[in-house]
Amino acid sequence: MSQERTGVATIHGTPITLIGLELKIGDSAPDFTVSKTLTDEVSLKDYADKIKLISVVPSLDTGVCDAQTRRFNEAADQLGDNVVILTISMDLPFAQARWCGASGVERVVTLSDHKTASFGEAYGVLIKELRLDMRSIFVLDKNNKITYVQYLQEMTEHPNYEDALEAVKALL
Template identity: 50%
Template sequence: MKENKGVVTFAGNPVTLLGELIKVGDTAPDFTAVGEGLKPARLSDYKGKTVILSVFPSVDTKVCAAQTRRFNKEASGLSEHVVVLTLSKDLPFALGRFCAAEGIDRIHTLSDYMHSEFGLKYGFLMKENMLLARGVVVINPAGKVTYVEYVKEVTSEPDYTKALEAARAAL
């Protein structure tokens, strides 16, 4: 398995990302994660749409919660042809509880807890703690990656403006 060093830090400490780092122009690899109601959810379920993948370690942290709230807010201003999927290693129950308490209803929460398939296929899995690093990936309706951000310091927020511009441009 490929190990990527020097891409991100977590609380100032370098971490190793496992798997292949995704790049603009790549065909987005399909993956299966756990969705609401413990049902399998696949990227291919959203074929033909522009997909924003909002990736973070755990919704139970301040920055991850802020990222989820922000993308939920921004989703209301996006085309119906754009879908926002969040991915973390949180259990689906925790994601559901957070979304219910916060009124999060415009995005879909997915958990990579079971097999880390997303984390490994997209290079977001941190070896040291087996959580997902923070970032954003935008995929156009043809299934091509049009934007990628691996947030350099995992405890920082992503560049929402660039991600949203990429999503609008991908339509």
């Protein structure tokens, strides 16, 4: 049974429970398994030797999640081929593909945590009450050490895009 954390996050001011441990800078990033398509799964090792910016959103079909994913997609061009930006949500893979196509998002890799919530639990962002992943940002170096983490306290707020991108640039 995973640890439950209360009093650390809200949605529209209503407290929620997060499942999993809170990760910190310097921690080794835990592995996870998420869906790239309905039948293809990937894990952390599939992005070996890359700097990883992991952008976690509850659902691409909401305003802040849409803006967050578009912002990192725009930044991807300046970061180069040694960086991969992963956007993880509970959206089904075909919903993610539809959203990316409609939004012109091509540089961000969208991954779905819908099957097992492996990512949400391993990174301490699984919302018990909603079975969604809480908005957060993680930056991992090429050796999967966490160099930046932002757990948002209120789901409806934007993350600090500039700090996250600066953390990536510091690893280049």
